[in-house]
Amino acid sequence: EPYFVAFEEHVHAYMKTNKSSMVGSMAIRVLGTAAFACHLDKPEHMGVMSFCEAIFSQRACGVLTAAALNAWGLLASAVYPKTLYGIYFLDVHSSLVHCLQHEAVDVRLAAATVVALIFDTWWLDLEDGEH
Secondary structure, eight states: OHHHHHHHHHHHHHHHHOOOHHHHHHHHHHHHHHHHHHOTTSHHHHHHHHHHHHHHHTTOOHHHHHHHHHHHHHHHTTSOHHHIIIIIHHHHHHHHHHHHTOSSHHHHHHHHHHHHHHHHHHHHHHHTTOO
């Protein structure tokens, strides 16, 4: 866990100072994967999701936005279903709509994948009789 925290701090600092969108997108992907592997159901996991939300809500360049959406979707796949479609979907709804209309195909694909994940989670929960 200390390694992840140190790595996360470096990624945040890097994103503030570096202008390379390709390297930044790789850093976001690695951060999302590391959070998924190390911190399921922990506050750090949610912090990375918030970091990714901030990136794709800012309507950054296509490469960064797609990477943030993909990392967010990976982490969202481990969130409790009611939390995912109840809280997170309401928070990111307007950003997802914008991303679905983005000029970059990678962004539209990543946003559609996130919407499909949320819908699928809701549908499976509905089939289990939770509603």
